[in-house]
Amino acid sequence: MADAFDLIVLGSGPGGYVAAIRAAQLGLKTAIVERELLGGICLNWGCIPTKALLRSAEIYHYMSHAKDYGLVADGISADIAAVVKRSRGVAKQLNQGVTHLMKKNKVTVFMGTGKLAGKGKLSVTGADGKTTELEAKNIIVATGARARDLPNLPADGEKVWTYRHAMTPKEMPTKLLVIGSGAIGIEFASFYNDMGAEVTVVEMLDRIVPVEDADISAHLEKALKKQGMTILTGAKIDTISADASGVKATITTKDGKASDGQYSHVIVAIGIVPNTADIGLKELGVAVDDRGFLKTDATCKTNVEGLYAIGDITAPPWLAHKASHEGVIAVEAIAGLHPHAMDPLNIPGCTYCHPQIASVGLTEAKARDAGYEVKVGNFPFIGNGKAIALGEPEGFVKTVFDAKTGELLGAHMIGAEVTEMIQGYTIGKTLETTEAELMETVFPHPTISETMHESVLSAYGRQLHM
Known part of the structure; x- marks a missing residue:
């Protein structure tokens, strides 16, 4: 007899494990199935360990430029093996954290390869070859994606x-x-x-x-x-x-x-390829788009009753935080809470290169293409005292407003710490703010975030420090 649950989540990445936690909070008997490591690609092989690598590179960069700060650092060198070891340690710590969260929230974990075996049914084959049959009224597929290979030169891990x-x-x-x-x-x-x-x-x-x-x-x-x-x-x-x-x-x-x-x-x-093959989707007749990504509605539901899909197997943007929010939406829909649909234009994107990039909403070009008459503000880091003091004067903040209503349509940033700052604009967009509220907001001094205020002022010819 199959083990019965209210919800089964296939895949334990940032979409899957967050969905499982939210389901447990709402009193649903929940199981999660993972074939490799809890936390999925993001925690183990993506978002988190790459940021650990980039942090090491950032420190090395600053050490190499110590004289710019009145400091002396002679004979510095990089140990790539030690850098990688630190990164893997960070990933391991977070993997253990997700394991703890599953136990804390009483989510049943099945380690193995999961496959849909019919509506409301899922089989899990463990490393020992044994298969466990599960069933649930609702299933969330969160199997993520993998890197796309060159057609004539597949990755070999060597060169x-x-x-x-x-x-x-x-x-x-x-x-x-x-x-x-x-x-x-x-x-x-x-x-x-x-x-x-x-x-x-x-x-x-x-x-x-x-x-x-x-x-x-x-x-x-x-x-x-x-x-x-x-x-x-x-x-x-x-x-x-x-x-x-x-x-x-x-x-x-x-x-x-x-x-x-x-x-x-x-x-x-x-690019990426969705992990949709050999998990029973085709047999169930789940609808996909031209690129093979699953089609879902505003609550992440597929065309198959009781089957939901979240994260990188669905439409872009393919971001961990988008997957997590979709997990919450799907679970709350299953629980009958009528959650709000997610607006893709309110999802921030961050790139952790040097300098960093962060953005939310429409670019200037896309806003114009959409028919908006726009007001555009731009303020450089060189006009910001904190950025200069940090030795990070390169960068700027750009804001795009609807000239008729003052609605914030988009914000685009490049420079030090902008990945931490973009959430201010994201909150503003979610609250449907206009330039008036942003102008009246008091930004702390001295901070790089003051460039955000100045960019808004700039769009209306009111910038103060340039």
Whole structure:
């Protein structure tokens, strides 16, 4: 006889484990199924351990520039093995934290490979080959996604890496090729550049971090080139091959010129593939879009009764915090609480390169394309006392408003600590604030966050410090 639950969650990433916790809070008998490590990719191989790596690179960068702060640091060096060990330790700590949260909330954990076995049914095959049958009125699928390979050169963990290999390198790259300039590609490019590798980034579109505002892209490209990176936009990989000595690539740049390059390693960061195969979705007739991602409604429900989907197997943006919020929405819908639908324009995005990037809402171009008449504010970090005192004068804040109503349509930031600051604008958008409330908000001095206030003032010709 199958074990019965009110809810089964397939996948324990930031969407799955948060959904399980919220379900337990609402009194639902809940089970969670995980084939590898509790916490999923984010905690174990994504968001968290990469930030630990980037923190080490940031400290190394500051040590290398100690004289800029009146300090002396001689003979410094980086130990890539020790840096990776620290990162893995952080991931392990958080994995243990999720394990504790499951016990605390009385969520039953099944370790093994889960597969839908019909409506309301799920089988779990453990490492020992034994299968456990589960059933529940509702199931949430939160199986996430994996890195997309180059069609002619799959990652091997030796010379050809995905993000997962790049987090635990067997050796330090000397000359690194990064294909793709989204958040993952740029973060690893930034990390390895700070750690001393010679880095080249290839992007097929006309600018790096192409989902960001064009002004952000331009500023980041300038900053990364200043740090020594080679940035090739509007470029394509004609041929690429790898052997024991490294990677050889022929790259055609936007001027039509092709050239051969030899690299020690390549990181492929060209997108993700949803983990939807072989888990019983096709047999149930679950609807997917043209790219293979599951279609869901405002409460994360699929076209199959009792089956919900959240996170990276559904529509973008593919972000951990979006998955977590979807988990809460799905569970509250199951419990009959009628949750509010999530507005994708209120989901912030952060890229932890150096300098950092953060944004929420519409870019200036997308706001204009949507028919808005806009007012745009822009304030540089060089006009901010705290940024100068920190030795971080590069960066700016850009705000986009509806000229007719004063609604905050979007905010875009680049510079030190902007990933911590963006939530101020995110709260403002969620509260449907206008320029009036933001202007009347008192920002503490001295903080970099004052640039946020000044950018709003700038949109209306009222900036004070520039």
